[in-house]
Amino acid sequence: MTINLKSKKILIIEDNPSMRETLIHILGSLGARFIVAAETGVNAITAMKIDNFDVVLCDYNLLGDKTGQQVLDDAKYLKLLPLSTIFIMVTGENRQELVLSAIDNKPDDYLIKPISREQLSSRLERSIARKNYLADIENEIANGNLYQALTNCKQLLDSDDNKMRLHLLKIQAELTIKIGDFKSAGQIYENILYERELPWARLGLGIVAFSLDDVEQAIQTFKDLILQYPAMMDAYDWLVKVYESQGNDDHALFSLNSAVTLSPMSFSRQKKLATLADKTENYAIAKKAYKAVIKLGNNSIRKSPADYAGLANVYLKEKAPDEAQKIVNQLSLEFHNDPEAKLRSALLESEIHLTKGDKELAQQAYEKASFLNKKFNKKLPKELRLNMAKHFYINGNKSACDEIINDLIKTNIDDKFFIKDIVRLCDTIICKNHAIKLINNIRKEFADMNNHGVNLFAKGDTKEAFDIFAEAIAERPDNQAAILNMTRIMIHDLKKSIPDPEKIIKAQSYINKAIEIGLPYSQVSQLQIELDNL
Amino acid sequence: MLPIEFSALLASSIHDIKNSLGALRALLAQLENFYIDQKPTELKHLNFEANRMNNSLMQLLILYKIDLSQFSPTIDEHRAGEILEDIAAQQSTLLSLGNVQLITQCDNELLCYCDNTLISSALCTLVNNAQRYCLTKVLLSATQEGDYVVFCIEDDGYGYPENLISSDYKQLPQMDLSTGNTGLGLFFTDTIAKFHVQGEKSGFITTDNNSQFGGARFKLYLP
Numbered sequence: 153m154t155i156n157l158k159s160k161k162i163l164i165i166e167d168n169p170s171m172r173e174t175l176i177h178i179l180g181s182l183g184a185r186f187i188v189a190a191e192t193g194v195n196a197i198t199a200m201k202i203d204n205f206d207v208v209l210c211d212y213n214l215l216g217d218k219t220g221q222q223v224l225d226d227a228k229y230l231k232l233l234p235l236s237t238i239f240i241m242v243t244g245e246n247r248q249e250l251v252l253s254a255i256d257n258k259p260d261d262y263l264i265k266p267i268s269r270e271q272l273s274s275r276l277e278r279s280i281a282r283k284n285y286l287a288d289i290e291n292e293i294a295n296g297n298l299y300q301a302l303t304n305c306k307q308l309l310d311s312d313d314n315k316m317r318l319h320l321l322k323i324q325a326e327l328t329i330k331i332g333d334f335k336s337a338g339q340i341y342e343n344i345l346y347e348r349e350l351p352w353a354r355l356g357l358g359i360v361a362f363s364l365d366d367v368e369q370a371i372q373t374f375k376d377l378i379l380q381y382p383a384m385m386d387a388y389d390w391l392v393k394v395y396e397s398q399g400n401d402d403h404a405l406f407s408l409n410s411a412v413t414l415s416p417m418s419f420s421r422q423k424k425l426a427t428l429a430d431k432t433e434n435y436a437i438a439k440k441a442y443k444a445v446i447k448l449g450n451n452s453i454r455k456s457p458a459d460y461a462g463l464a465n466v467y468l469k470e471k472a473p474d475e476a477q478k479i480v481n482q483l484s485l486e487f488h489n490d491p492e493a494k495l496r497s498a499l500l501e502s503e504i505h506l507t508k509g510d511k512e513l514a515q516q517a518y519e520k521a522s523f524l525n526k527k528f529n530k531k532l533p534k535e536l537r538l539n540m541a542k543h544f545y546i547n548g549n550k551s552a553c554d555e556i557i558n559d560l561i562k563t564n565i566d567d568k569f570f571i572k573d574i575v576r577l578c579d580t581i582i583c584k585n586h587a588i589k590l591i592n593n594i595r596k597e598f599a600d601m602n603n604h605g606v607n608l609f610a611k612g613d614t615k616e617a618f619d620i621f622a623e624a625i626a627e628r629p630d631n632q633a634a635i636l637n638m639t640r641i642m643i644h645d646l647k648k649s650i651p652d653p654e655k656i657i658k659a660q661s662y663i664n665k666a667i668e669i670g671l672p673y674s675q676v677s678q679l680q681i682e683l684d685n686l
Numbered sequence: 687m688l689p690i691e692f693s694a695l696l697a698s699s700i701h702d703i704k705n706s707l708g709a710l711r712a713l714l715a716q717l718e719n720f721y722i723d724q725k726p727t728e729l730k731h732l733n734f735e736a737n738r739m740n741n742s743l744m745q746l747l748i749l750y751k752i753d754l755s756q757f758s759p760t761i762d763e764h765r766a767g768e769i770l771e772d773i774a775a776q777q778s779t780l781l782s783l784g785n786v787q788l789i790t791q792c793d794n795e796l797l798c799y800c801d802n803t804l805i806s807s808a809l810c811t812l813v814n815n816a817q818r819y820c821l822t823k824v825l826l827s828a829t830q831e832g833d834y835v836v837f838c839i840e841d842d843g844y845g846y847p848e849n850l851i852s853s854d855y856k857q858l859p860q861m862d863l864s865t866g867n868t869g870l871g872l873f874f875t876d877t878i879a880k881f882h883v884q885g886e887k888s889g890f891i892t893t894d895n896n897s898q899f900g901g902a903r904f905k906l907y908l909p
Contacts, residue, residue, distance in 0.1 A: 170716045177719065244708030262803070265708060266715040271775035278768065314795065318763040348799060348884055350761060381758035414756070 155277040157184035160206040164189045165196040165223060166242070167214045171265075175209060178269045182276075193218030193226070193451065200232040207276065208233070210259075212243040218451045221257075225419065226453050228257045235294050236287070238279045242267065285316065289323060296664035299680050302327045318344070325356050332673035334363045351381050355390065362394050370394050385415055392424075401432045409437060412444075419448045423459070430466055438466045457483055457493035458533060464500050473507040476500065492532065495524040499543055518547050534560060534570060538577060545581055553582075561590050565598075566630040566669070598624065602633045609641055617641055630669050638662055643682050651686045659683055697750045704743045711736050725782075733780050734818070741811040745874040748804070752877065759801035759881045766796040766828035766835055772806045773813055773826060786817050791827040798828070798835035800908050804878050805837070811871040812839050812904055819843040820901060833887060837906040842899035851893050875906060884909035 162184050166172045172189050179187055188203065190196035193214055200208075208227075212220035220241050227233045241259040260279050263271065283290075289308070292301035305324045309317065321344055328337035338360040344353040358373030371394055377387040388411035395404035405428050412418070412425050426441035442463035449455035460483035467476035480500050487493035502517035525532075525540050532540075541556040557574065564570045571591065578587035601624050609617035618641055624634040642659040646652070660683065666676050688695065714732055718725060751757035770790040781788055809826070816824045820841035827838045850869060872891065879889030887909035897903040 168712065171712055174712075174715060174719065244705070244712075266711045268775060268778045270778040271772070274771050274775050314797075350763075350799070351758075352762070382756055383758045 155182060155273055155280070157182045157207075157276070160184060161186045161203055162188070162207045162209070163196065163199055163203075163205040165191075165193065165208065165210040165214070165220070167191050167211065171211070175267070178267070178272055181269060182273055193220075193223040196223055197226055197230070197232065197453075200227055201230075204234055205237055208237060208239045209263075210239065210241055212241055219417070221417070222419075222448075222452050224257050224259060229453060235290050236283060238276070238283060240275065240279065282316070286323075293327070296668070297660065298327055298331050298664065298667055299684075302331065318350075322352060322356075325353075329356070329359060329363065331667055332363075332670070332676065334360050334673070338364075351377060351384060352386075355384070355386055358387075358390060362390070362397075367394060367398060383414060385411060388414075389421075396428075401428060405429055405432050405434060405437070412441065416444065417448065419445065419452065419454060422448060426459070426462055430462060433469075435466050435470050439463065442466065455486075457487050457490060457496050458535070460486070460493075461496040461500060468500070468503050468507060471507065473504045476504050476507075480504070491524060491527065492536070495521055495528070495532070495540075496536065498524060499539060502543065515547075518543060522547075522549075522552075530559065534564060535573070538574060542577060542581055557587065558590060561587070562594055562627075565591070565594055566628060566632075598628065598631065598634075602637060605637060609637070609644075614641060614645060618645075629665075632666075632669055632671050635662055635666050635669065636671060636675060639666060639679050643679060643686075646683075646686055656683065656686065693750065693753075697747065700743050700746055700750075704740065704747070707736065707740050707743065711740065730780065734814070737780065738811070738814055741807060741814065742870055744807060745811070745870065749874065749877065759804055759878065761799055761801050761882065763797055763799055764802045765794070766798045766837070767792045767794050769798070769800075769802055769806050769809075769837075770826055770828060772802075773810050776806070776810055777813060777817070780814075780817070785822070786820060787823040788813070788817070789823060789825045791825065793829070796828055796830060796835065798908055799884065800882055801878070805906075805908075808871070808875040808878055809837060809839070809906070812875065815871060816841040816843075816902065816904075823899065825897075825899070831907070833884070834889075834907040834909055837908070839902075839904040840897035840899060841901040842897065843901040845895035845897070845900075846893055846902045851895065872904075879906055879908065882908050 157179060162179055164172060164175050164179075164187065166175060166189070169191070172191070176187055176189060188199050188205075190199050196208075196210070199205075210220040210223055214220065214223070218226070220243070224233075224239060224241070227239075233239060238261075239259045240261045240263055242263045242265060244265045260283070261275055263275060285308075288304040289301050292298070292304060302324065305320055305327060309320050309324065321340060325337045325340040325344075328334075328340060338357060341353045341356040341360065344350060345357070354373065354377055358370050358377070361367075361373060362370035371391065374387045374391040374394065377384055378391070381387065388407055391407045392404045392411070395401070395407065405425075408421065408425050408428060412421050415421060422441050422444040426438055426445055429435070429438035429441055442459055445459045446455075446463065449459060460479055464476040464479040464483070467473070467479065480497050483493055483500075484497050498517050498521035502514045502521060505511070505514035505517060521540070521543060530537070537556055537560060541553045541560070544550070544553040544556070557578065560574060561571070564574075575587045575591070579585075601620060605617045605620035605624070608620065618638075621634050621638040621641065624631060625638060628634060639659060639662040642655065642662060646655055646659060663676060663680055663683065666679070714729070714736060718729060718733075721729070748757060770792050774788055774790050777788055813824060813826060816839050820843040823842055825838075825840045827840075829836050829838070850872065872893065876891045879891055882889035889906070889908045891907070892905045894903050895901070
């Protein structure tokens with residue numbers, strides 16, 4: 153059993169020069185002709201920007217640099233890894249530690265040092281074969297064509313060579329959940345569990361229960377899993393999600409905190425913990441988590457001024473302005489040319505001075521922030537804009553505050569969690585119902601627009617109805633009604649004439665969008681069937 | 687009195703030692719590259735001992751986590767053949783240095799349900815031991831026996847000493863330290879075997895001297 157790597161582009165990320173040589177030597181003996189070696193994570197990212205690699209071998213412990221997990225996260229974040237790329241994490245450590253630190257992105261395989269030629273060869277061969285076998289499914293998933301992916305998956309299952317049967321069933325169940333057909337997904341998991349108790353299938357049943365609003369059952373399932381498999385991070389993450397959806401932030405925080413204790417190296421978990429602890433006024437946890445986020449964000453492209461600001465804010469809430477000032481200084485130092493960081497610093501300083509009772513300096517800082525804000529013209533993180541609105545209001549500039557709030561509501565009307573944040577802020581600083589009124593107005597405006605479109609369509613003015621919905625979608629890309637109506641019109645239009653392939657693709661993309669924003673399966677599947685019949 | 691639990695201290699020391707050992711093993715692999723044809727037998731021994739140490743430490747850490755209830759296996763469907771292949775590949779460096787033959791035997795379609803990293807690490811240690819005590823060959827096989835998939839390691843050595851042929855492997859770590867046979871490998875394998883459960887059945891191990899080549903025979907049963 154030998155593979156030939158002649159046609160493969162390979163990237164080695166390894167800080168130890170002799171280990172690098174050994175790997176190049178082994179890969180060369182397996183036929184590789186195109187090998188790039190990077191000694192740091194930063195260089196690796198640069199290399200990936202230049203070439204698309206077929207295979208990436210990445211050391212986990214890159215001394216004084218990003219960890220291998222950060223390299224993988226950054227590469228995925230920057231979309232530098234095509235679906236066909238095989239990413240293998242190489243480590244001297246026990247695998248469980250690494251699995252724990254991987255949350256959003258998992259490598260295709262893990263290899264434990266020292267690596268022999270035979271080991272590398274057989275692992276690569278297996279990974280390549282697996283990738284090829286699943287390519288038809290994965291490509292469709294990447295293009296958002298979940299129904300097609302599901303069809304391809306079923307085809308492989310029906311081909312009955314038993315190759316990766318369980319893995320295919322897992323993909324099938326996950327896709328079935330994604331398209332919103334929860335009952336069928338539950339059936340797939342039940343069938344698997346009937347054969348054998350497998351943690352991921354049990355987890356799947358929990359997800360199905362949650363999706364069907366059986367919250368109690370979902371919580372029980374995730375809790376049982378954690379009891380039985382204390383290192384199963386997915387179970388914690390889902391439990392947190394369920395509690396959050398119920399508005400039970402204290403329980404969510406508790407579960408998330410246990411998960412973070414087990415996997416302290418996960419950037420996104422720490423970040424979520426920091427925000428949640430901050431929101432629930434558990435400042436000790438919030439501080440610890442923000443500090444961890446800042447530390448993990450170093451050397452990473454996900455390093456953000458928002459995390460420093462978050463930490464400084466917690467100090468302010470604890471009435472420790474001097475500590476907050478220290479963090480602001482750090483923020484200015486780390487992001488000295490970043491205008492967003494400047495704005496955040498100015499806002500924080502305004503509050504710091506206010507806490508210390510120096511109104512004049514506070515006013516100066518506020519004016520600086522207000523000046524910086526003008527330069528951005530809406531291109532700021534929404535949470536920062538909301539904070540800016542608050543400062544405008546406190547400093548008596550009600551119209552500037554209203555302008556931001558109005559715009560934030562309009563552009564985020566379909567983002568449940570953020571709308572909640574806006575309501576909370578308005579309720580505390582302006583007055584109760586202020587935001588609710590604005591939200592209802594905007595919802596009504598959209599409903600009218602939708603109804604108008606539907607009426608036009610009913611009268612046969614397809615073209616005009618189309619324009620109305622196109623406008624609605626442009627304004628609110630995540631609006632369920634607009635997307636649904638648009639898809640209906642397009643399919644109706646396609647039925648009347650000889651189907652234009654371009655229009656079919658367009659209609660499919662609306663269906664994909666409909667799935668993504670969570671339209672019910674009963675509605676979307678009907679449209680998909682109609683489209684398939686064309 | 688120490689301000690922290692001794693077991694925690696032990697665990698972090700093991701981590702430290704393991705890191706150094708990792709560096710040591712990388713150096714060994716490079717050293718090997720210097721010798722193109724004839725590799726000195728000392729290298730074989732060095733590799734063998736380093737491998738053993740690494741495996742023992744890793745197993746100790748996992749046992750520590752099990753003790754803290756912080757460990758759970760990742761059980762999924764795997765091809766038994768791939769697990770054997772992995773073990774053979776991991777042993778290949780060692781085998782190429784000596785004159786012991788490792789034979790693997792398995793039906794390519796045979797599927798088993800386990801934490802593959804854990805199982806191959808456990809079996810690696812035992813294969814490693816078998817290589818040490820065999821004369822010329824070790825047979826590593828996987829077969830279906832009723833509701834179990836059975837991994838079997840047989841050699842042509844002089845067999846297990848009496849104290850390692852036991853039905854209760856929980857006793858093994860208290861084995862006679864003076865002989866060097868602590869039985870940690872067996873204890874570890876037995877412990878993780880029990881984590882593999884299907885319905886009423888759970889995994890277990892057996893040891894005897896009924897090898898088809900006349901030496902020791904180890905069997906791991908996974909439901």
